[in-house]
Amino acid sequence: ETGVTQTPRHLVMGMTNKKSLKCEQHLGHNAMYWYKQSAKKPLELMFVYSLEERVENNSVPSRFSPECPNSSHLFLHLHTLQPEDSALYLCASSQDNSGGYEQYFGPGTRLTVT
Amino acid sequence: GNSVTQMEGPVTLSEEAFLTINCTYTATGYPSLFWYVQYPGEGLQLLLKATKADDKGSNKGFEATYRKETTSFHLEKGSVQVSDSAVYFCALSRSSGSARQLTFGSGTQLTVLP
Numbered sequence: 001e002t003g004v005t006q007t008p009r010h011l012v013m014g015m016t017n018k019k020s021l022k023c024e025q026h027l028g029h030n031a032m033y034w035y036k037q038s039a040k041k042p043l044e045l046m047f048v049y050s051l052e053e054r055v056e057n058n059s060v061p062s063r064f065s066p067e068c069p070n071s072s073h074l075f076l077h078l079h080t081l082q083p084e085d086s087a088l089y090l091c092a093s094s095q096d097n098s099g100g101y102e103q104y105f106g107p108g109t110r111l112t113v114t
Numbered sequence: 115g116n117s118v119t120q121m122e123g124p125v126t127l128s129e130e131a132f133l134t135i136n137c138t139y140t141a142t143g144y145p146s147l148f149w150y151v152q153y154p155g156e157g158l159q160l161l162l163k164a165t166k167a168d169d170k171g172s173n174k175g176f177e178a179t180y181r182k183e184t185t186s187f188h189l190e191k192g193s194v195q196v197s198d199s200a201v202y203f204c205a206l207s208r209s210s211g212s213a214r215q216l217t218f219g220s221g222t223q224l225t226v227l228p
Contacts, residue, residue, distance in 0.1 A: 004157075033215075043203070043218045056215070090157050101146055101207040103216055105157035
């Protein structure tokens with residue numbers, strides 16, 4: 001596989017469930033990101049990991065818990081979510097010492113909380 | 115702080131029409147600038163980038179020039195196709211500790227009619 005992959009592509013969960021989103025990058029990058037994309041709202045940066053350390057957490061509720069076990073994998077653990085958490089969750093990666101700092105995105109996980 | 119302002123959509127054009135999507139930014143220092151495209155049901159794809167003033171990014175017939183004097187990075191294409199229908203995001207890079215991050219505009223929906 002190449003690029004950035006995300007699983008599952010679609011997820012429906014109840015408010016009392018616990019689930020995890022997975023992201024894997026095959027680009028040899030050293031930084032990974034979680035974004036939330038909701039209808040009619042700008043893209044929201046949730047978490048940033050650089051060299052496997054979390055460097056930014058943009059006031060995200062504690063019901064979202066990220067994990068970055070190595071530079072290729074990023075997880076987002078979900079528990080007791082609310083219906084307003086329904087959105088497209090995008091993962092991205094970048095090489096932080098390159099010239100352009102562009103990020104490469106996965107296809108996203110479409111999450112529906114019922 | 116850093117910000118990106120895009121022209122509001124939606125934009126509807128006929129095939130072979132000329133496209134301009136305006137983007138202006140506010141930033142400290144000298145950010146890199148990007149255009150991303152999101153096709154229905156997919157994640158964001160990097161379309162083009164420019165890393166310094168007067169640079170022109172180009173890809174798939176799209177172009178944008180980094181204009182420092184007007185703080186702009188307008189996206190243009192001379193002849194759009196139906197397959198260009200998507201949401202277009204302007205973005206700039208910023209540093210945050212050890213990781214560069216992107217600030218996105220709100221996106222512009224483009225629909226091209228045959």
